[in-house]
Amino acid sequence: MFWKKNRQQLVYNKILKDIESADFMFENLENIDLDSKLSTNEKVFKEIFQYCSDVVFRPIEIQNETKILLIYIDGLIDSKTLDQIALKPMLFHGLPGALSKVQSMEQIIEQHLVAMAQVQKDSKIVDVVNGILKGYVIILVDGVNKALVAELKGYEKRSVEEPSAEASVRGPRDGFTETLRVNTSLIRRRIRSVKLKMEPMTVGRVTLTDIVIAYVEGIVPNSVIEEVRKRIQRIQIDGVMESSYIEEFIEDVTWSPFPQIQNTERPDVVCSSLLEGKVAILVDNTPFVLIAPMTFWSGLQAADDYYERSIYSTFIRIIRYALFNIALLFPSLYVAIVTFHPQLIPTALLMSIAAAREGVPFPTVIETILMEFMFEGLREAGIRLPKTIGSAVSIVGALVIGQAAVQDGIVSATVVIVVSTTGIASFAIPRYNLGTAYRFLRFPMLILAGTLGLYGIIVGVFSILIHLLKLRSFGIPYLSPVAPLILKNLKDVFVRAPRWNMTYRPELISGANKKRALEGQQPSPKHEGRDK
Known part of the structure; x- marks a missing residue:
């Protein structure tokens, strides 16, 4: 027994020296157990948390017999509750006399003195340190080689609010927080x-x-x-x-x-x-x-689609699909037709465009790219600026710059209309990251349209489609259920069918349980009792 204690003391002396070294790795303590002596454990943890002013070491002595050490991070726990349910029973009530003879010390503290909802035991130094860092209260008792880890988190957190990036007209108003x-x-x-x-x-x-x-x-x-x-x-x-x-x-x-x-x-x-x-x-x-x-289609679906009647949701969804095609192709089509295929434009409209472009020094593709670049810059400036002035700066900047550019003959009024329409259409895409993809692809599409005309647009569209067909998300085809085609799952792609008609889950996404509603629940104005 003496040899075992002496060997463990040598191990702890080596740990203290290793912690002081610059190349010490915390993972080296993975298999090291706590010592039964409170003073030894206290030295180890004070070395680990050296220069950590927010880590509190609070020693307690009960009836001049039992020494206890509480370790926690100030700011991550509820200090008032700690005083009420842990410190007060220990300091003022002490140890129950009858219990100390039949139970171990950690059982007495865990079951009778510490009135916390979640208390577990850990014997490894690494587990105890991780518990401290996660906001738990660590209770070490002299003579016990285990630590009580009690959950008493009380840090500041944001209340549940409505999501600002995904607002809806109808539906729940609560959103996730940082907790x-x-x-x-x-x-x-x-x-x-x-x-x-x-x-x-x-x-x-x-x-x-x-x-x-x-x-x-x-x-x-x-x-x-x-x-x-x-x-x-x-x-x-x-x-x-x-x-x-x-x-x-x-x-x-x-x-x-x-x-x-x-x-x-x-x-x-x-x-x-x-x-x-x-x-x-x-x-x-x-x-x-x-x-x-x-899937690609889930990026084009908004929460409102499922809180409004199906006929209205379908109408809005069709408009949304048309707008995201405008967001990608409208500037490219304008550049391609005006530059390479003016015969496709009606004569009256062509004369109007030619009059607007009179005196503009840049080719159509250059002025369109310049205006797209300025529009994206104004959008980013509006996002980064404080909310009180961000929207005002973006709107005023667009009006002032656009009007001045047209008056000075730098760009034509038609390009300003095309770029503005494209920007408005891009805002209709519900998912920000999918909208960003379209904003990114708009520039290579413009370059293809400016160099190859409509053939360049066809090449760009087919390249995007081939990429989407090859794309997978955790093994699921990105364009499912359109490619591969699954007819019964098309009820929630281009249209939004009534809920009583969407009885099956997506075929390729769901597991064994594919049925989500019973069939035959279509509402009817007839009443069974009256018909009889």
């Missing part, structure tokens, strides 16, 4: 089923960021869950600041302009995606949740 547990509760409130699973993971060697993989068991394919787990587990990075860090590591094709993973701030969008057979990835410290797999 992971709040976000999981918003999902759990909507899907009250034991089949809703939330698997915890940790990514980031330095930040130790908490991640949750959410899915509905039986609805999501097992192959998709397994692939999501594998891609996240192989991420080796120092820190994760936002869910986009995870997105770039797990997407299928890095250099594609089209997003393969959807992101959203709306809990209702996440829940509806889970019920279709998709997987949600929640990351701590960000309100944006990732949804995989993603």
Whole structure:
């Protein structure tokens, strides 16, 4: 026994020396257990958290017999609650006399003195340190080689608010926040089923960021869950600041302009995606949740489509599809026709365009690219500026610059109309990242149109279509259910069928449970009782 204690003391002396060295790696402590002596544990943790002024070491002595040490980070725990439910019972009530003879010290403190909801035991130094960094209260007792890890988080957090980037006319007004547990509760409130699973993971060697993989068991394919787990587990990075860090590591094709993973701030969008057979990835410290797999058509669907009547949603969706085609092709078609194919323009309109272009020193393709560049610059300036002046600067800047450019003959009025119409059409795309892809592709399309005319546009469109046909998101074709064609799943692509008619989940996305509603629920004005 003496040899064992002496050997353990030598191990701890080596640990203290290693911590002081510059090349010390925290992973070296992975298999080291806590010591039974409180003073030794205190030295180790004080060396680990050296120069960390926010880490509090609070020693307590109960009835001059039992020494206890509390370790926590100031600002990550609720100090008032800690005083009430942990410190006050220990300092004023002491140890129950009858219990101390029949129970171990950690059992007495855990079951009778510390009235916390979640308390677990850890014996490894690494686990205890991770608990401190995650905002837990660590309770060390002299003579015990285990630590009580109690959850008492109390840091400042933003309240639940309406998402600013995905506002809707009708529907829920709550949105995700930067707190992971709040976000999981918003999902759990909507899907009250034991089949809703939330698997915890940790990514980031330095930040130790908490991640949750959410899915509905039986609805999501097992192959998709397994692939999501594998891609996240192989991420080796120092820190994760936002869910986009995870997105770039797990997407299928890095250099594609089209997003393969959807992101959203709306809990209702996440829940509806889970019920279709998709997987949600929640990351701590960000309100944006990732949804995989993603299809091209889901990027063009808005939350309002499912809260309005189907006939109105279908009408709006058709208009939206027309607008995103305008956002991509309108400037290119104008450049190609005016430059190479003026015979396609009616004579009256051609004369008007020619009169507007009189005195303009640049070719049509150059002036269009210049105006597109200025429009994108004004849009970015409006985003980066404070909200109170951002919208005013972008609107006034567009009016002043556009009017001055036309008056001075630098650009024609027709180009200003074309670029403005294109910009307005791009705002109709519900997903910002998909709209950004169209903004990016507009410039190569303009160059093709300015050099090859309509043939260049055809080459560009076919190149985009071929790329979309080859693209996959976690093994799911990006253009499904259009390519490959699945007729029964087209009820929620170009149109939005009534809910009683959408009885099946997407064929390629969902797992074994593909039926989401019973058939024969079409409403009828007839009443069965009266008919009899």
